[in-house]
Each structure stands twice: as C-alpha cells, then as structure tokens.
Amino acid sequence: MxxxxxxxxxRRTMLKAVGVRSLDDLYQAVPAAVRFPDLDLPEAVSELEVxxxxxxxxxxxxxxxxxxxxxxxxxxxxxxxxVVDHILLRGEFYTAYTPYQPEISQGTLQAIFEYQxxxxxxxxxxxxxxxxxxxxTALAEAVILAFNHHRGxxxxxxxxxGVHPHYRGTVRTYMQGMGLTLAGDEALGNDxxxxxxxxDADTMMVAVQYPDFxxxxxxxxALGKAAHAVGALLCVCVNPLxxxxxxxxxxxxxxxxxxxxxxxxxxxxxxGPSLGHxxxxxxxxxxxxxxxxxxxxxxxxxxxxxxxxxxxxxxxKREKATSNICTNVALMALASAVYLSVMGKQGLRxxxxxxxxxxxxxxxxxRGLKGYSVWxxxxxxHEFVVRCPRxxxxxxxxxxxxxxxxxGYDLGGDYPELKDHMLIAVTEMNSKEQIDDLxxxxxxxxxx
Amino acid sequence: xxxxxxxxxxxxxxxxxxxPAPDVPLTALPKGxxxxxxxxxxxxxxxxxxxFVRLSHLNHSxxxxxYPLGSCTMKYNPKVNEDAARLPGFAFSHPLQDxxxxxxxLALMYSVQEWLKEIGGFEGMSLQPAAGAHGELTGILIIxxxxxxxxxxxxxxxxxxxxxxxxxxxxxxxxxxxxxxxPSDDRGNVDLQALRAVxxxxxxxxxxxxxxxxxxxxxxxxxxxxxxxxCGGLVYGDGANMNALLGVVRxxxxxxxxxxxxxxxxxxxxxxxxxxGSGPVGVSQALVDFLPGxxxxxxxxxxxxxxxxxxxxxxxxxxxxxxxFHGHFGMLVRAYAYIRMQGKQxxxxxxxxxxxxxxxxxxxxxxxxxxxxxxxxxxxxxAEGRWADAPDxxxxxxxxxxxxxxxHPPTNYFPLIVHEALMIEPTETxxxxxxxxxxxxxxxxxxxxxxxxxxxxxxxxxxxxxxLDEVKAAKDLVLCCRPAELGEPAKKS
Numbered sequence: 040m041x042x043x044x045x046x047x048x049x050r051r052t053m054l055k056a057v058g059v060r061s062l063d064d065l066y067q068a069v070p071a072a073v074r075f076p077d078l079d080l081p082e083a084v085s086e087l088e089v090x091x092x093x094x095x096x097x098x099x100x101x102x103x104x105x106x107x108x109x110x111x112x113x114x115x116x117x118x119x120x121x122v123v124d125h126i127l128l129r130g131e132f133y134t135a136y137t138p139y140q141p142e143i144s145q146g147t148l149q150a151i152f153e154y155q156x157x158x159x160x161x162x163x164x165x166x167x168x169x170x171x172x173x174x175x176t177a178l179a180e181a182v183i184l185a186f187n188h189h190r191g192x193x194x195x196x197x198x199x200x201g202v203h204p205h206y207r208g209t210v211r212t213y214m215q216g217m218g219l220t221l222a223g224d225e226a227l228g229n230d231x232x233x234x235x236x237x238x239d240a241d242t243m244m245v246a247v248q249y250p251d252f253x254x255x256x257x258x259x260x261a262l263g264k265a266a267h268a269v270g271a272l273l274c275v276c277v278n279p280l281x282x283x284x285x286x287x288x289x290x291x292x293x294x295x296x297x298x299x300x301x302x303x304x305x306x307x308x309x310x311g312p313s314l315g316h317x318x319x320x321x322x323x324x325x326x327x328x329x330x331x332x333x334x335x336x337x338x339x340x341x342x343x344x345x346x347x348x349x350x351x352x353x354x355x356k357r358e359k360a361t362s363n364i365c366t367n368v369a370l371m372a373l374a375s376a377v378y379l380s381v382m383g384k385q386g387l388r389x390x391x392x393x394x395x396x397x398x399x400x401x402x403x404x405x406r407g408l409k410g411y412s413v414w415x416x417x418x419x420x421h422e423f424v425v426r427c428p429r430x431x432x433x434x435x436x437x438x439x440x441x442x443x444x445x446x447g448y449d450l451g452g453d454y455p456e457l458k459d460h461m462l463i464a465v466t467e468m469n470s471k472e473q474i475d476d477l478x479x480x481x482x483x484x485x486x487x
Numbered sequence: 488x489x490x491x492x493x494x495x496x497x498x499x500x501x502x503x504x505x506x507p508a509p510d511v512p513l514t515a516l517p518k519g520x521x522x523x524x525x526x527x528x529x530x531x532x533x534x535x536x537x538x539f540v541r542l543s544h545l546n547h548s549x550x551x552x553x554y555p556l557g558s559c560t561m562k563y564n565p566k567v568n569e570d571a572a573r574l575p576g577f578a579f580s581h582p583l584q585d586x587x588x589x590x591x592x593l594a595l596m597y598s599v600q601e602w603l604k605e606i607g608g609f610e611g612m613s614l615q616p617a618a619g620a621h622g623e624l625t626g627i628l629i630i631x632x633x634x635x636x637x638x639x640x641x642x643x644x645x646x647x648x649x650x651x652x653x654x655x656x657x658x659x660x661x662x663x664x665x666x667x668x669x670p671s672d673d674r675g676n677v678d679l680q681a682l683r684a685v686x687x688x689x690x691x692x693x694x695x696x697x698x699x700x701x702x703x704x705x706x707x708x709x710x711x712x713x714x715x716x717x718c719g720g721l722v723y724g725d726g727a728n729m730n731a732l733l734g735v736v737r738x739x740x741x742x743x744x745x746x747x748x749x750x751x752x753x754x755x756x757x758x759x760x761x762x763x764g765s766g767p768v769g770v771s772q773a774l775v776d777f778l779p780g781x782x783x784x785x786x787x788x789x790x791x792x793x794x795x796x797x798x799x800x801x802x803x804x805x806x807x808x809x810x811x812f813h814g815h816f817g818m819l820v821r822a823y824a825y826i827r828m829q830g831k832q833x834x835x836x837x838x839x840x841x842x843x844x845x846x847x848x849x850x851x852x853x854x855x856x857x858x859x860x861x862x863x864x865x866x867x868x869x870a871e872g873r874w875a876d877a878p879d880x881x882x883x884x885x886x887x888x889x890x891x892x893x894x895h896p897p898t899n900y901f902p903l904i905v906h907e908a909l910m911i912e913p914t915e916t917x918x919x920x921x922x923x924x925x926x927x928x929x930x931x932x933x934x935x936x937x938x939x940x941x942x943x944x945x946x947x948x949x950x951x952x953x954x955l956d957e958v959k960a961a962k963d964l965v966l967c968c969r970p971a972e973l974g975e976p977a978k979k980s
Contacts, residue, residue, distance in 0.1 A: 042562070078606060102576050152492075
C-alpha cells in the first residue's frame, strides 16, 4: 500500500505488543453490523498511472497559459515569479502544522509576522491577522466584528451593490441565524451618496469595494465620515494589487479593510485556495478573528515570534470566541509575502500601472466599436463593463472559437439590469496583440 | 542569531523582479487617487530566496521529523500531489470560465464528491467549505435550515460533549444556535444519562466527534444517535478523526446526518503551516437540498463515445454559498491523487496502520506515562504528562524536552477533560523504527523528570530559540513592523 511502511514482521511484532491477534481485533467497539463496509471505490493505481490520468483531466480544461484570458470578477491572471513557488515547495513550510510550538516554528511565525507587516503597510492599517480563507469569508467575519463591537445592539449592515456578488452571498449565508438585516445592494444605482442615505443609529457597518466589482475606483472619505457620524464602521474590501497604485483605504478612515489576496502571487487554481486579508485599526484588535503573530523574546533575550492574543480564539474561548476559524491559509499568506518581497516597492507599482494602462487601452478601443459602449463613468482600475449588442454568451462563444480568448464575465446573472453587459479584466498578462484580437473579435461578432 | 526581518534587508532603490515595458499607449493616472508612498521592501531575488530558505530551516515539519500531534493527522504529504495540483490546466484555469471549457476540473470534482460520499456513507456532498471549522459552520447552518423548512422553529439547542474541539461550540455560536455542553462518563463516552435529561423538542442536534478526542470509539454511538433522532434532532459528525474509520465504518451507516471531512488530515493534503485546508460536507438524503453550492452534477449522461457533460448546480433549498467560487480546488486535486493511489483496499489499510501505530505507542508508554482511559484506542490516545513523585513537572515540560530529541511534541492541554494531557497521534505513515525511537525518548524524559527536573523546565536546549515569552507578546503587542520611511524605525535584529 502506498505510503505505509510496515512489513509483515512489523505488524506481527506490533500486534503482539498491543495484545491482540489481528488487525480486525482493534475494532471491537465498532458496531458489528456496520463494520468493514465493502467500499465501492476504484482499484488503486500507481503514481505513474495517476499522473497520466490527472494530466488528461487537466488537459480537458482551457487555461490562461494557453488561451488569452479577459475574465476577472474576483480571480485574476497575474504573473507569479518562479521564486514564489520554489519557496512554497520547501517541505519545511508546507508540511508544518499551525505554529503552536514556537521554538520549532520560527520559520512559519516570522514569515506570517512579515506577511502581517506587508499587508499593514500596503493597506495602511494597524493590525493584520495571519489570514482568512478568502475575501468573501473575510468580509463575513468583518460583519461579525462589527456586530460584536456594538455588543449585538445594532442589527443593520449596509452593503454596496458594487461588492462582489459571491462576497455578498457569503455574508448572507453567515448572517442567516444572527437576526440581522442587510440593505443597500438591492439597487444597482446605490452609489456612495445613496448608501450614506441609508445610514441610521441601527447601522453597525457599511461595506464597499475598492476597486468595486465593476472596476470603479472612488474616494470613500465622505462615506466614512457619514458612517462614523452615526457610530457605524466603514469596511473597505480591496484588491490588494490595486493598492500598488491607489491610495490606501486608511486614507478614507476605514475601520476594517478586508480583501482577496489571490492577485498577490497565487495562481487562480479554478478559484481556490485563495487568501483572505483581514486588517483593522488597533482599537479593534481584540475583536478580530483568526490567528495573530506577535514579536517577543526567548529565554536568552533573542527576538522571536509567537501566536498571541489567543484568548480571542476557539480553542480557548469555545462558544465565546470571536470566530470559529482554526485552519486558515498560512501557506497562501507566505506566497503573498514572498511575492510582495520580490516585487518590492517598484515592482508592485509597475504591475499595477501595467494593468491600469492596458485596461484603459482596451476600453478606449472597445468604446470606438459600433454597437458597444463602456458602462463605467469615472475612474476605473483594470476592469470595466461593456454594454454589448448581443447576449454575452454568444459573444464569448465567438471569441473562444475565432480569437482563442476567454471573454469577459456575463453580468446578467447577478445583475438583471446588466443583461448583455460584460465585465472585462485586463492584466499585465494580456499583450497588446491579445487586446487587439479581442477588439477585432468584438467588432466582428457584432455583425455575424 | 535571529534572522533579520525582510524590511531590514531592504535598500532604497534596489530593483526587484524586472517586468516588461508597457506595449500600449499610456493613460493619465486617476487624479487624487494615486498613493504617495508604497512602503514595501526593496530586495534582490537572491536576498529573498536566502531569507525565506533560512526561515524554513527554523521549522519542524513532517518532511524533517516525526510529528505526532494529536487530532491533526500529520501523515506524509505525497510529492506527486504537489505536482498534480500544479498542472497548468488546473493551476491556471479560471473559476468563472464556461463550465464547458472546464470539464476536466468538474470531472475531477465530481469523482471526489462521489468517493467522499461512498467513504462516509452520505447521499450528498459539498466541496465548498475551506477548512474543518468552516465545514462545521456549514453543517450547523444546514441543520438549522432543515428544522426551519419544517416550521420547527423552537429547535435552537446544539448539544456538544465536553471533550469536543473548541471549533464545535464556536461554530454553533456563529450559526446563532445555543450551545449546551454534555459531560463525559468515566469511560470517556458521552454521558447517556445526561444526554437523556436534555433531549426534548428544543434540541436541533448534537455534534459528535467519533472517535472522540480521547482517541476512543464512542461505545454507545448507536444509543446516542438513536436518542437524538428520537427527540427529532439531527447528528453532526466532526470528521476530524476520520483517519481511524476509513474502510472500517461509514459514519452515514451509524446514522450521522451531516459530517465534514478534513482533506488536510485524512486525505494527505498538506497543512501548509496552518492551511489552506479543505472541509467538504456530506449529508443524508433529507439534507441534500440544503447543501451550499454550487455542486457538480452530470448534466448529460455520457456513453462509450462521449464523456458525460458536467455542470455546476445550486441545490434547491441551499443555505447559500459559504465562500467564493467552488472551494479549495487545489486541495481537491491532491485528495483525488491520494484516493486514486490508495484505492478500494487502501482505505482500510490506512485506518488499520494508523490504529495499530497508536495502540503500539500506547502499549509501549503506558507503564511510564499514565493513560487515564486505557483500552484499545483508535488512531490516537491521551497520556498524562505528570507524576505524583515529580510534582513540579507538567505536560508542557515534557513537550518542550521532546523537541531536543528532534520530535514534534504531542498536542498538550487538550482534551480539557484530562489533566496535563499529551495527545499522541502517530499516523499510518510512520515506521516501527520511528515509533521505537520516540518511545525511547519519551521514557528517557520520564526518567529525567524524576532525576533532573530543571533540565525539563529549561528545555528546549537545542532548538533555534529558547522558550518564548508569551506574556510579553500579549502585553506589548508588536504585530507588525513599519519601514523607516513611515516615521517609525524598523525593528533591528
């Protein structure tokens, strides 16, 4: 059997030491009627065979290495320097557990501390946790933080319609037993002023996205002021890669900044694993979910790192914990720490600018096409909405067949008002040639 | 000497990874929205590689040594899994691409769904939850939705044995349900009398970890399940300890209504220093429609010439999605590789050798360390790290001293119902030689506890750092470092 080292002799020796005659005898406590089921599973195959099988499955997909990709909508095709994966493949990192024993886990602990530092410095916030599952669950946890901050006395959450539909869906799932109400995202037209109009003394938090789901960027300072005026928190959900270029949300006086870290060195991998950022201003540190790594000294006075403030957590506080989270996505946090380190101050800005310029070039070209218009008004980062002359599914089929491109995201499903609207993402991975092909394809399909 | 922080290695103006020049005309940057400072470090690629490789040397890991951390199933993480997950068709596919262009991914997910259903005895499976605790929250929300769909609104209590993982009560609290703790009896089982006393029409369900956190198979599992069902409740199975049950018993056959798996425990996907995990949730027939989605289904049945067409479907009365997209797909690829390589016979062999290894260690250590519930265990057992004739020694001392022998300590101070607990889970991938070497170290430490207790109090002696001051960490709360340009000087090493 694969990965089981026991010899026949070993088994005999061990059974004897245990004092039983056979392996079957180890299961006397299991009800006999249901013991040892005959599982309907395929027969075992060798490593050679399983890799052939998986190779075939993987090749039954289209992927962004072989097909131009203009899909974004929360998962982005970015360049990941080779160094990132080489570090992730160090067995000392990926085969370690949560660093409960700090004396033999300083590698993971310092890496997480550095991740926390990089994310704090990128967002401008005071405290980052060691990660959450993804942007959606981080936002849901932000709602719980706001609820606890107001000691359960406020029940209303305002969500911008520009927050990713999956994030809003996840928040609704998490909230279903909490007796809360959600407002704001029922109308696509609810802009910052509209959301501010919904604020009242029962509002615990208002959450916006930056850039929003449609790629739009705006200054949320006024909304933050309005929220704070009624005692509500401002939560900004970010694409951290955009912060290579854009003002950090701390400048809007955000209380909580969450986001999805996939763009920072993590492959799309059909949507997961990704990385959830969770950062707060320091007054909320004791209310936040998840692990935190803090600096300290060891018995010789040398600097070292430990998990800290664990009295917030489930293994100590049980039902009174700030969250149930235990396993997070530490390895993905390491990936983004390596990514940010190796890209650095200059590299991250360059990537963000490449995305910005290429997306704006694409939008300009599409704007000039007959039958198409760009829906976004005002500034955007690397995504924008295009109103199309035909159903998006038809256009995407054409783009795939004729231009070897994965076209944009069909917005009609999440936003009925945006039927025949496509969300296009452009990153540093899209060459001018690919963009020109996309534009030519869009032009052609309008007349087919 | 400690490794410098990444910011301490930075030098202003040092370029990082080179990127291509823009190949499109430039557009004016958005007015008023461009940041002034970008306080990231500036390092060469070699600086970065050396830094993180040096950090890696400070970790204990499965790849470097025995890791008998109870409840965590630290088995070998096969290398082929890593290669599989990195195949371009998996790693670079987009979650929102047309399902017709992602049939390989969906076929893989469908297989994993079906296999996990078969292994656990369930009728439905969602691969979406990201980790065990996430699966627990999902499961409790499903139980809640089930009762509400029947207009049974009074059921708000979830019963949880006091030996349960802390995530059980925390997940329940998040779902808006009320936690009722159940005591354990003197054999470590759920106390049946206490259970009977609380069973009424306000009980939504019970969370049962089986084998429990003492490593014992619940001796009255059938009575417990029947009792809950009789009062109209549902039983949640915490699948954290599923490694002991593979091919031995299917939780669904015991009447468990909903259960999460930990692919990062039972199915060999790596723990990653604290994730990513994956926590698929299986359910009985009555709960299938409440699963979070999307679920992979066969849309068009295939035949000899045509592969089936798979699609993503949202269950009819779904509790909603519990995260973005389709779950931790990369972990599913790894689990697929593992299940295929183990196959039908391999499942039972995993459990057999995990259970044999745990019982062997128990037999070798029981004369030296008190084992409070000393009978045939499953994949793990709990010993006490204390002796009446060595009153100053605690489990923590034993744990720290073990590091000097190159072993990761067992889980300590859990479960809470054992004093000075040392929870030992060897897993099936460890050889007799490794177990004997561990036994030898444990026996030696027990001797030292009596002859040289200070040696244990001062331990570890041979690790990269000594015991760390956790009180200072919590008091001073240094949780990040700021680069010098932000005004505060970077912390010096």
